[in-house]
Amino acid sequence: MNRIMVMGVSAGVGKSTFARRLGNALHIEVYHLDTLFWKPEWVQASLEEFSDKQKEIMKKENWIIEGNYQSTVRIRVEQADTIIYLERSLPVCLYRVVKRWLTNIGKTRIDMGEGCKEKLDWPFIKFILTTYYRRKHSADDRLKDLQKLGFPKKIITLKGRREINEFLDKIENKKELK
Numbered sequence: 201m202n203r204i205m206v207m208g209v210s211a212g213v214g215k216s217t218f219a220r221r222l223g224n225a226l227h228i229e230v231y232h233l234d235t236l237f238w239k240p241e242w243v244q245a246s247l248e249e250f251s252d253k254q255k256e257i258m259k260k261e262n263w264i265i266e267g268n269y270q271s272t273v274r275i276r277v278e279q280a281d282t283i284i285y286l287e288r289s290l291p292v293c294l295y296r297v298v299k300r301w302l303t304n305i306g307k308t309r310i311d312m313g314e315g316c317k318e319k320l321d322w323p324f325i326k327f328i329l330t331t332y333y334r335r336k337h338s339a340d341d342r343l344k345d346l347q348k349l350g351f352p353k354k355i356i357t358l359k360g361r362r363e364i365n366e367f368l369d370k371i372e373n374k375k376e377l378k
Contacts, residue, residue: 201226201282201354203258206266208286209339210332211324212293212300215286216311218364219266222284225371226264231257232311233267240315251275266311278350285343287359290332297328 206219216232223230236253237245245253251272257263258279265276277283288296297320300309304318312318343355358364 202228202262203280204228204264204282204284205276205280206264206284206286207268209288209335210290210293210328212296212328213286213288214296214364215266215268216309218284218286218368219264220311221368222371223264225368226262228262228264229260230264230266233265233269234312234316235314237267237269238313238316240313242313242316242319247271273346274349277346277353280353281351282354282356283343283346284356284358285339286364287336287339287357288361290328293332294325294328297325 204222206215206222208215219230219232222228233254237250239245250269254265254272254275257265258275301318301320306317308315308317339357343357347353347355356367358367
């Protein structure tokens, strides 16, 4: 595991936290797609800017990139050797999004674009509610499709807090993976 994509069913699933913990354990730099996509004051980067930033990361020997962003997934997946997909229940994802907002009101998180203070609005909640089940039900097919792009990949699906924590504990304790 040298070039790792961390994806998930939804916002709030824990991609950023997972990626940071994995990066610390493996001593691999973590890149958050939100920091590449969002400019100050929630201005979106152009597709070209967003793509170019990812292509620069792809030149590195080791990386962990967390985030979904389907518009540029091909850039990452063609170079990845491992895809880790996280899934938790919709209520847990929503709870975590609200908790994250309450914890970070007025602040910019480390996994967010510079100058993008934490916010929570109805369009974001609606996005989570309207895409969660579609994404959950299509996850296996999407992962199989991603496997066909670029180098052969190890795909790891972790569902629920226990599976996620057990996986990270094994990495942190340098135990053999499945």
